[in-house]
Amino acid sequence: MKKKAAIPANNRRYWLFKSEPSAFGIETLAKAAQQTAPWDGVRNYQARNFLRDDVSVGDYVFFYHSREEPLGIFGTMEVVRAGYPDHTAFDPKSKYYDAKSDPDNPRWIMVDVKLMQKFDSPITREQLQQEPTTAGMLVLKRGMRLSIQPVTTAEWQAVMKLVK
DNA sequence: GCCAACGTTGGC
């Protein structure tokens, strides 16, 4: 286990959210009204628990593109609304529909994010692997499927140093 | 497009 990073004075936490750009990429967010959108469709309990219990307004988030080259971090977002029920689970027409999510006791949670910075060029997996600090990031671990991941302060700062 | 790794489901 890694040592826990000290909690910054302002209490901000850092995260990495993963998405397939064919479904929802950084361009989608850039074009949204106020460059703000709900991060919906999370259907994994561990990720849901982070959204419900830990992700807070003012936290900073890396936007990571999976599945499609180039793989990597494309920009940063700020959390502008804390966890609330993911209503796509109640909509039978939604691809995220879940009949077992009861509106009176919602199973799935989403947060709203606002684009902060779209990088001129993404920080690729290869770059992350080459930097000692970022090489330990969860997203690089084999078999890591979690779509909402905590990022340490040191990792955040190390990634931002790579941004041109 | 392949397939290893993973999370979930369901029979027992």
Next chain:
DNA sequence: GCCAACGTTGGC
């Protein structure tokens, strides 16, 4: 409550 079978994720 175990664990095999299944469906999905996501790097390669």
